[in-house]
Amino acid sequence: xxxxxxxxxxxxxxxxxxxxxxxxxxxxxxxxxxxxxxxxxxxxxxxxxxxxxxxxxxxxxxxxxxxxxxxxxxxxxxxxxxxxxxxxxxxxxxxxxxxxxxxxxxxxxxxxxxxxxxxxxxxxxxxxx
Numbered sequence: 001x002x003x004x005x006x007x008x009x010x011x012x013x014x015x016x017x018x019x020x021x022x023x024x025x026x027x028x029x030x031x032x033x034x035x036x037x038x039x040x041x042x043x044x045x046x047x048x049x050x051x052x053x054x055x056x057x058x059x060x061x062x063x064x065x066x067x068x069x070x071x072x073x074x075x076x077x078x079x080x081x082x083x084x085x086x087x088x089x090x091x092x093x094x095x096x097x098x099x100x101x102x103x104x105x106x107x108x109x110x111x112x113x114x115x116x117x118x119x120x121x122x123x124x125x126x127x128x129x
Contacts, residue, residue: 033106040105049105054112061120069124082121089114 040046061082068078089110096107 037103037105046105046108050108050112053109054116057113057116058120059116061117062124063120065121065124066127082117086114086118 040049064078064082068074092110093107096104096110099107
């Protein structure tokens with residue numbers, strides 16, 4: 001084994017992790033999120049966007065519950081999917097709470113999606129009883 005010179009060894013040890021170049025896709029995602037934040041500064045737009053997310057997730061939860069309840073084939077797998085989705089959303093919430101108050105649109109949309117999915121599943125659970 002060849003020992004490296006001391007200068008090179010200190011450069012290798014003290015250098016920070018390499019920063020990767022941002023791709024065009026990453027820049028677009030950042031632009032879209034900032035433009036959505038800017039668009040939703042109007043309270044009525046923010047409310048309508050939250051309501052759309054709530055209703056879409058309610059429909060997904062209701063459809064998932066109805067389809068798996070009627071088929072009785074993927075009950076355990078769909079329950080696992082729903083629990084994982086709700087848990088991941090709950091785990092992402094503290095990270096989103098660290099943002100400033102004027103940049104919490106993602107948190108509000110995530111909360112609406114969680115509520116809609118859970119209510120959709122509960123409503124179909126009561127219908128199938």
